[in-house]
Each structure stands twice: as structure tokens, then as C-alpha cells.
Amino acid sequence: MAATFAFDRFVLDTGDRRLRADGEPVELNGRYFDALALLVADRGKLVSKDRFLAEVWRGVPVTDEALTQCIKTLRRQLGDDAGRPTFIETVPKHGYRFIAPVEVLGSAAPSADVGPPHDPWRRFLLVGASGTAGGAAGGAIGGLAYGFAGASQATAPGTGTISVLLVLLCLTMFVGIVGGAGVSFAIATSEVARTRSWQWLTLAGAGGGLFVGALGKLLGLDAFTLLVGRSPADITGAMEGLILGGTVGLGTFLGVRTASILRAMAVAGALGALAGTAIALLGGRLMLGSMAILTRGFPQSRLRVDHFGRYFGEAGFGPTAQTVTAGLEGALFTCCVVGAIVLAQRRFGTNA
Numbered sequence: 001m002a003a004t005f006a007f008d009r010f011v012l013d014t015g016d017r018r019l020r021a022d023g024e025p026v027e028l029n030g031r032y033f034d035a036l037a038l039l040v041a042d043r044g045k046l047v048s049k050d051r052f053l054a055e056v057w058r059g060v061p062v063t064d065e066a067l068t069q070c071i072k073t074l075r076r077q078l079g080d081d082a083g084r085p086t087f088i089e090t091v092p093k094h095g096y097r098f099i100a101p102v103e104v105l106g107s108a109a110p111s112a113d114v115g116p117p118h119d120p121w122r123r124f125l126l127v128g129a130s131g132t133a134g135g136a137a138g139g140a141i142g143g144l145a146y147g148f149a150g151a152s153q154a155t156a157p158g159t160g161t162i163s164v165l166l167v168l169l170c171l172t173m174f175v176g177i178v179g180g181a182g183v184s185f186a187i188a189t190s191e192v193a194r195t196r197s198w199q200w201l202t203l204a205g206a207g208g209g210l211f212v213g214a215l216g217k218l219l220g221l222d223a224f225t226l227l228v229g230r231s232p233a234d235i236t237g238a239m240e241g242l243i244l245g246g247t248v249g250l251g252t253f254l255g256v257r258t259a260s261i262l263r264a265m266a267v268a269g270a271l272g273a274l275a276g277t278a279i280a281l282l283g284g285r286l287m288l289g290s291m292a293i294l295t296r297g298f299p300q301s302r303l304r305v306d307h308f309g310r311y312f313g314e315a316g317f318g319p320t321a322q323t324v325t326a327g328l329e330g331a332l333f334t335c336c337v338v339g340a341i342v343l344a345q346r347r348f349g350t351n352a
Contacts, residue, residue: 002014002015003015003041003104003105004104004105005040005041005102005103005104005105006102006103006104006105007040007087007100007101007102007103008086008087008100008101009021009022010026010078011105012036012037012040014037014041017030017033019033019036019077026077027077028073028074028077031056031057031070032070032073032074034055034056035052035056035067035070035071035074036074038051038052038055038056039074039088039096039097039098040098040102042098043098043099043100043102044097044098044099044345045097046091046094046095046096046097047095047096047097047098048094048095049064049067049094049095051095052067052070052095053067056070071088071090071096074087074088075087075088085099086099086100086257087099087100089260099257099258100257101196101256101257101345103194120191120192120194121191121192123188123191124185124188124189124191124192125188126188126344126345127184127185127187127188127190127191127341127344127345128181128184128185128187128188129184129344130184130340130341130343130344130345131180131181131183131184131185131187131188131248131337131340131341132177132180132181132184132185133180133340134180134184134336134337134338134339134340134341135176135177135178135179135180135181135183135184135333135336135337136173136176136177136180137176137336137340138176138180138332138333138335138336138337139172139173139174139175139176139177139180139333140169140172140173140176141332141336142172142176142287142329142332142333143168143169143170143171143172143173144165144169146168146172146287146288147165147166147167147168147169148165149308149311172287175287176333176336178212178216179209179212179241179244179333180333180336180337181212182208182209182211182212182241182245183205183208183209183212183241183244183245183248183249183337184208184248184337184341185208186204186205186207186208186209186211186245186249187201187204187205187208187248187249187252187341189204190204196253197253198249198250198253198254201249201250201252201253202246202249202250202253203246203249204249205245205246205247205248205249205250205252206242206243206245206246206249207245208241208245209240209241209242209243209244209245209246209248210238210241210242210245211241212241212245213236213237213238213239213240213241213242213245214237214238214241216236216237216241217235217236217237217238220235234285234290234293235285235290235293235294236284236285236286236287236289236290237284239279239282239284240279240284240285240286243275243278243279243284244272244275244276244279244286244330244333244334246275247271247272247274247275247330247334248268248272248333248334248337248338250271251264251267251268251271251272251334251337251338252268252338252341252342254267254268254271255267255268255338255339255341255342256341256342256345258342261339261342261343264338264339264342265335265336265338265339265342266335268334268335268337268338268339269331269332269334269335270331271334272330272331272332272333272334272335273327273328273330273331274327274330275330275334276326276327276328276329276330276331277323277326277327277330279326279330280319280322280323280326280327281323284326285322285326286325286326286329286330287325287329288305288308288317288321288322288325288326288329289317289322289325289326291305292305292306292317292322305317308321308325309321312324
């Protein structure tokens with residue numbers, strides 16, 4: 001099936017059998033062109049050596065060196081680096097995988113069961129929904145960790161261990177879903193705008209985080225004021241959302257260009273840890289820090305988080321506990337959201 005693919009600065013037209021870079025033709029012989037077309041058409045999936053021999057060399061006996069030379073030439077023409085691949089990843093002893101983001105510009109006969117991968121609205125929904133799911137997963141993991149840690153401490157009369165676990169689990173999942181949706185759907189606007197630069201993704205993520213953080217804080221403070229007549233002032237808000245959302249956007253840009261899902265998540269997690277730590281050092285608060293403010297502001301509350309400080313040698317929830325937990329929360333949220341986006345894009349073959 002003839003199709004036209006766009007990736008990075010290249011356009012691969014399988015119908016016209018041309019590869020262009022910034023509009024200029026790139027020289028490739030017939031077999032090497034077929035090898036690149038096979039890799040791009042099956043982007044994100046492993047292409048085995050046997051498939052190359054069957055579909056590119058069409059059964060003609062060749063040595064492994066012929067395939068190695070083919071891939072080496074393709075990398076040279078694409079400006080790729082085998083040590084830190086942007087386009088073609090080597091899967092030792094098995095084959096190769098095309099890992100760059102790909103856009104299908106057109107095809108002669110699109111497959112009915114795959115759907116229109118070039119449809120930007122489909123990719124918009126894919127990125128937004130997968131990021132939301134990632135936020136939910138991050139919230140669930142954090143909620144279970146905090147829930148078990150909180151339940152392991154003596155609870156106030158009338159508060160059961162299971163109640164502590166369920167309340168923290170539901171609360172963190174809700175925050176993860178809302179935060180993940182706000183940031184991910186903002187990042188997904190890159191699909192509609194057809195620009196996936198790191199600047200766009202970072203600014204879009206920051207904007208989504210800013211909006212969700214500001215709105216969440218506004219509604220939260222209003223709710224407390226309405227229900228109990230007063231509200232705490234220093235819970236998570238716009239500043240925290242701005243920083244964390246921008247980090248998710250940058251992590252997404254780097255993640256889709258990383259060879260493996262685990263490496264993409266590791267990079268995103270490292271960025272998120274730095275962001276969470278920066279938030280705490282700037283005086284901001286994430287989930288557990290906000291809960292500490294709430295419990296201090298309402299002494300009648302049966303939930304306490306001061307005992308978390310004991311893990312860091314503090315009598316209460318002090319600056320060390322706040323900084324470390326903020327770093328962990330930032331790492332978990334960013335890692336899960338970016339990981340879910342990258343996994344969905346590679347699974348469904350619609351890389352952003």
C-alpha cells in the first residue's frame with residue numbers, strides 16, 4: 001500500500017519511492033529504500049531480521065553483514081547515531097525498530113481496522129486520555145504508599161486503618177486524574193496544531209497545569225469557606241501546576257524520542273523529581289504538603305501527617321519531609337503521565 005510518511009525533517013513517499021529532507025532528495029538504492037519503508041510502516045514495532053530478508057531481499061541469500069550495512073547507510077543518510085538513536089533502534093540479536101515520531105500524510109488504501117492515524121483529533125484524544133490514565137495510576141500508587149504509611153501509625157479514635165487507606169487512595173487518585181487530564185489534554189493540542197516542538201509541549205503543559213492548579217485551589221478554598229467558614233491559604237495552586245505541567249510537557253518531548261518506554265519513564269521521573277524539589281524549595285506544596293497544611297488548620301481533623309517527618313528525623317512534617325515527598329510526588333506523577341502517553345503512542349502507532 002503506497003503511503004506518505006513524515007518524520008522529523010524527512011518525508012518518505014513510498015508511492016513515488018522518494019525520501020526527501022527539507023524538500024531535497026536523499027539518495028538511497030532500492031533495497032535500502034524498501035528497508036526504511038518497512039521500518040517506518042511498522043514504527044514502534046520490532047522488525048526481525050527474517051522479515052528484512054523476506055520482504056526486502058525477497059528470499060535472496062545474503063549475510064547478516066548486508067543487513068548491517070543497510071542499517072548503517074540508513075542511519076548515515078538520516079543523521080542518526082547508533083549509540084543514541086533518534087530514528088532506528090537496534091534490538092540485539094533480533095532486529096531493528098523505528099522509534100521516531102511519525103505522521104501519516106496520506107495513503108492509497110488505509111486499513112479499516114487501524115483507523116485514520118493521520119487524524120489529529122484522534123491523536124488528541126489518544127494523548128489526552130492516556131495521560132489522564134497515567135495520572136490516575138500515579139495517584140493510585142501514591143495513595144497506596146501514603147495510605148499504608150499512614151495506617152501503620154496509631155490512628156485517632158473513630159478512624160479505622162482501612163478508612164485511612166481508602167480516603168487517601170481516593171483523594172490522591174482524584175487529584176491525579178484531574179491533574180493528568182488538565183496537563184495531558186493541553187499537551188495534546190500539539191496534535192491539532194501540528195507542531196511538536198519542545199517549546200510548544202512545555203508551554204502547553206505549563207498552561208494546562210497552571211489552569212488546573214489555579215482552578216483547583218480556587219474551588220477548594222471556596223468549598224472550605226462555604227462549609228466550615230474558613231480555609232487554608234497555602235495548598236497546591238497555580239505555581240505548582242505551572243512547574244509540574246511544564247515538566248510533563250518537556251518529559252513528553254524527550255520520552256517519544258527515547259529508545260525504550262522504561263528509559264522514557266526514567267528520564268521523565270528524574271525531571272519530575274527536580275520539579276517537585278524546586279516547588280518545595282520555592283515555598284510551594286504538593287499533595288502531602290497540602291494535607292499537612294489542612295490538618296494543622298483544622299485541629300479537629302482525625303487525619304495526621306506529622307508522623308511522616310519521623311522517616312526523615314524530624315519531630316513533625318518539617319522542611320526535609322516536605323522537600324523529599326514533593327520530589328517523590330513530582331517524579332511519580334511525571335513518570336506515570338509521560339509513560340502512559342509514550343506507551344499509547346507506540347502501541348497504537350500514532351507517535352506524536
